[in-house]
Amino acid sequence: MKIVVIQEEIIQTDITPKELTERWKRLEQLPGIDEVVIEVPAHYPNIEQLHTYIGDADAVFGLWIGSDNMNEAFLSQHPNLKYVATLGHGWEKFDTEMTRKRGISISNTIYGSQTIAEYAFALLMDVCHHIGTHDTRIKTIDWSVPENHNEFCKSVTRQIELYDKTIGVIGLGAIGFAFAKMAQGFGMHVLAYSRHKKTGAEYDFIEQVSLDELLARSDFISLHTPHTPATEHMIDQDTIARMKDGVILINTARGALIDEQALADALATGKVLAAGLDVLTDEPPVCGSPLLTAPNTVITGHIAWLTRESRIRAIDMAIDNFRCYLEGHPVSIIN
Template sequence: MNIVVLDAYVNNPGDLSWKQLEAFGSVTLYDRTAPDEVAFRVADANIAVSNKITWDEAALDAAPNLELIALTSTGFNVVDLDAAQRRGVTVCNVPAYSTPDVAQMTFALLLELCLHVGAHSRGVMNGEWVRSIDFSYWDYPLVEIAGKTLGIVGMGSIGQAVARVANAFGMDVLFNSRSAKPACENEHCRQVGFDELLARADIVTLHAPATPETNGLIDAAAIAKMKDGAMLLNTARGTLVDERAVADALIAGKLSGFGADVVAVEPMTQNSPLLDAKDKNIVITPHIAWATHEARTRLLDTVFANIRAFIEGHPQNVVS
């Protein structure tokens, strides 16, 4: 097998190893691949390992020998699955490798919005506590999350992990899901309709996939249905929110906070509407929830297992 890794650096900047791939054939590693480099690099590939490469008709046509696209991600919206199927190309993803990490980031964002730990620490390091005439001070409103209602949009493995943490913090949970999930319900966790969730939640957190149906899910109309002063979190996909609407709601005070690990265009562009609200209660991290050493280790181990299973004739984690 001729194996090509097209964007190796983002998954493994040097603290892990690709060596296991050598058991399956010849391996070529590229740290990054620009769109105009894809065709040349996949021309002889039997297996392509990639993360954010767009696999459209043109890219697939450039790889006549391609048999497997081994994604180093859970999401697979970068692949034209119909076009891949017509060409007999199998596509495999890596489900659930980062579930605890995304749940962790969700609460890291929420706690920062509520307690401003980073800003207060920077103030202390800049000497503000040394100069304080009081034993304690705070520069921002401090918010307790116990007793608050968390609204979870999307109750897959990550949404369920978030619900468990929320309950441990003493929060009540409302969740919305495309299918009924009675097993997720308990005294402090209940499934409701989307509009009811928006109306009742103090904090809304997004854990749904990027699909045509979820594109712009949180727009101006949805925000208008939320409580005044509610907070919004997005650790799913940037396209789930209308960023102009979110920025406007922060500026107007309709939303009291917004935390995100994802934006609609990544890397973020200089003209992102969210930057208009940078002086409000907003925290944005550069899509790092998935990137702990532990999660990336699980990720690559599953990619290797997916390739092995495909070669042995029993592919796993196939998406269609």
């Protein structure tokens, strides 16, 4: 069996390509593996480059799943392909029935539940307390001037407490559940809406409600649901109108969950008090994107997943998932 790995580029300061490559070489230890080819492109390859890399492989790791590659035209050029692993939690819509008919198993890698939940909570804390703003202020004021001394112990932004407030979690998968547990630890009342109600004692601290009820009762809302046709623009003018006045919105899932113009308008009026976003519909953002100039908005560049620990964990989990596939009990299959 031939395996091709499309190793993701290094976009952080605390890990090297060599470290990732060495981790991927653990695939060679699996039974029945004849060849492991690790491609290390400078950037994620285009479609033609993907064809060249994948070639006659039986399995490929590191593909970003979507309709541009999970289609008949693309897959027909790789008749040996039977296993595809994306190294992320999420994926874009594709023809799942077609891939099943071709006998291809497609898996995701749920490596970053805690990592991404922590980042979502960091965004929440930042929009509530603006720590960076106050840090910059303290470091730039000339404290040798006596008249400036009254500027110490002063807040120039509203400070918002989380304790005893209600937070709504949309999407109660692994990331949403990790986030919900953090919110509970801060003494928040946790509501959640998910496509399927979760059962089990571990969910007892969460009040699972309808989307309408969550929108109406939540002081804060955090999005943790995949992007599908059903969830695209689920946060739009209509759903925002059903939210509490002054709600705070967090999104570390997918940018297309939000109608960005509707959110920008709501931020301008104060209907939405603030937003913390790690994802946008267009990445990088297009010129004139309404959220770039919206008030009370913190935006980062899709980095919630980007810790050293998560990069290593993603590789280890992808290999473990593949081992399960080879042993006849596949896990994390999304098609």
